[in-house]
Amino acid sequence: MSILGDIFGNGDDDKKESNDDDKKLRLHKEELDIAKNNVKKGEVELSKEIIEENKAVDVPVKREEVVIERKSLNNEASDTPITGEETIKIPVSEEKVDVGKHTVVTGEVSAHKRAIEDTEHVDETLKHEEARINTTGDPNVIDQGTDQQ
Numbered sequence: 001m002s003i004l005g006d007i008f009g010n011g012d013d014d015k016k017e018s019n020d021d022d023k024k025l026r027l028h029k030e031e032l033d034i035a036k037n038n039v040k041k042g043e044v045e046l047s048k049e050i051i052e053e054n055k056a057v058d059v060p061v062k063r064e065e066v067v068i069e070r071k072s073l074n075n076e077a078s079d080t081p082i083t084g085e086e087t088i089k090i091p092v093s094e095e096k097v098d099v100g101k102h103t104v105v106t107g108e109v110s111a112h113k114r115a116i117e118d119t120e121h122v123d124e125t126l127k128h129e130e131a132r133i134n135t136t137g138d139p140n141v142i143d144q145g146t147d148q149q
Helices: 003-008
Strands: 015-019 022-025
Touching: none
Parallel strands: none
Antiparallel strands: 015 022
């Protein structure tokens, strides 16, 4: 058996034979398998909080008042008899403040998600196999190149 036959041996699944003089050794390398998973990072909750505040407002209001004026007439003579049947009615009014409340929309808050694409750096050591040819003596070996990367 030749030196190459000793190196390549027989009986391994990675070794292929076509005849006794033609032997093959399969070379391997590692490649990265990268998977991405969605992981819950947190949560945002929008809600409303009711804030109460006292509001003091000065409202101008009108009211009527009756002014009584008395004046002396110097005891003038009159033909009218004295009776208690004569009255004058004067209606008096005022404005009262009536407070009500109503709701108005003052603004709007909206939220939406957006996808941000970023890059995460990954460092990993990968292995690969290379063929080593050892010779003993002075055999003629012709290396016709490889298709490795």
